Amino acid sequence: MVPCDNALVTTFELELYRRMLLTRGLEERGSALFKQGKLPGSFYTGRGNEAASVGVASAMGPEDVAAPLHRNMGVHVSRGAEPWRLLCQYMGRDGGATRGRDSNLRSQDLDRGLIAGVSHLPGILPTITGIALAFRIRSEARVAVGWFGDGSSARGDVHECMNLAAVRRLPIVFIVDNNQFAYSTPADLNYACAHLADRAASYGFEGSVVDGTDVLAVHAAASAAIEKARAGGGPTLLELVTLRMDGHAIHDDASYVPRDLLAAWEQSDPIARCERWLRGEGGIADEEIDAVAQEVARVVDEAVALADASPWPDPATVTDGVYAV
Ligand SMILES: Cc1ncc(C[n+]2csc(CCOP(=O)(O)OP(=O)(O)O)c2C)c(N)n1
Known part of the structure; x- marks a missing residue:
């Protein structure tokens, strides 16, 4: 597991919980900042996806490379990104x-x-597949992890990446975050096979379906796939099944998602689920869990204050980093 800034926790499962809680805390405050007019553009959350993001990223080694997407704040948090900078x-x-x-x-x-x-x-995805190819060419024991969604799975570049990864036996793990909606398009209008993971077999590598709300199951599946790739065993496709618990972005009330579906998946909230495990089977004392929650709340408050105090960019620097106009 990559060490994470602000980590106070030594118990592995409690650290996964802390990362998920921090992810959700930052996203909840991001939504509030948007409503206060302090966050321009739009705001996307990965509510419901915390276990999927944190479980995979926490299985990666320090030298591995991730290409996460808009629902994967938990990957940034797990790789040690500073909350205020996010x-x-x-x-x-x-x-x-x-x-x-x-x-x-x-x-x-x-x-x-x-x-x-x-x-x-x-x-x-083509970039992260190319990174895996570079690892192979340089004989580096590093693994690339690339994400896409159920909607994106219908695109040609996903096919090309999986095929190239298969024929070159690249050290890459493909994660399809199947949150059952692509904007307002439901999964059954995105694909007609039983599971997206089934497609892996047609490329010539393994695929499996994992409950994306179970951080321990995600972590176990991701660890096995990553270590297999590192050992020269080629790619794996992991389909992490969740439900997108917010709208596509903050402007979207997701009124097209059946309410009973949302209510059913609310019972599988990844953070509540992990907390139940910690208090029960995990045998972690209530005080230890509560201390983590308090510490996360403090880190989120501090992140908001630091970000709010961060200056706007100097307009004089607007062309810095622009190489062609
Ligand atoms: C090339 C391109 N086409 C369309 C869009 C608009 N768009 C952004 S996200 C999205 C849906 C993506 O669905 P999915 O891959 O399932 O990911 P999710 O948002 O559900 O996590 C669409 C259509 C885009 N950003 N880029």
């Missing part, structure tokens, strides 16, 4: 990864092995 990025402040030039989770941080997404739809 908020600065959304708020267009100078402290963000792109120093006000872009927003959302398009935060590149090569020191933490994080490649910025260029679009929600997986324009970044």
Whole structure:
């Protein structure tokens, strides 16, 4: 597991819980900042996806590289991104990864092995597949992890990446976050096979379906796939099944998602589920769990204050980093 800034926790499962709680805390405050007019553009959350993001990212090694998307704040948090800088990025402040030039989770941080997404739809998947090819050519024992959604799975570039990865036996793990909706398009209008993971067999590698609300199950499946890739066993496709618990973005009330479906998946809330496990089977004392929640609340408050105090970018720097006009 990659060490994470602000980590106070030594118990592995409690640390997974802390990462999920921090992810949700930052996203809830991001929604509030949007409503206060402090966060321009739009705001996307990964509510319901915390276990999927944190479970995979926490199985990666420090030298591995991730190309997460807009629902995967938990990947950034797990790779040690500083919470206040994540908020600065959304708020267009100078402290963000792109120093006000872009927003959302398009935060590149090569020191933490994080490649910025260029679009929600997986324009970044060919890049992360190319990174896996580079690892293979250089004989590096590193693994690339690339994300796409159920909607994006219908695109040609996903097919090309999986085929190339298969024939070159690349050290890559493909994660399809199947949250059952692509904007307002339900899964049954996106694909007609039983499971997206079934497609892996047609490319010549393994695929499996995992309950994306169970952080321990996700972590176990991701660890096995990552270590297999590292050992030369080639790619794996993991389909992590969740439900998108918010609208596509903050402007969308998701009125097209059946209420009973949402109510059923609310029972599988990944954070509540992990907390029940910690208090029960995990045998973690209530005080220890409560202390983590208090610490996360403090870190989120501090992140909001620091981001709000971060200056706007200096207009004189607007062409910095622009190589052709
Ligand atoms: C090339 C391109 N086409 C369309 C869009 C608009 N768009 C952004 S996200 C999205 C839906 C993506 O659905 P999915 O892959 O299932 O991911 P989810 O948002 O559900 O996590 C669409 C149509 C885009 N960003 N890029």
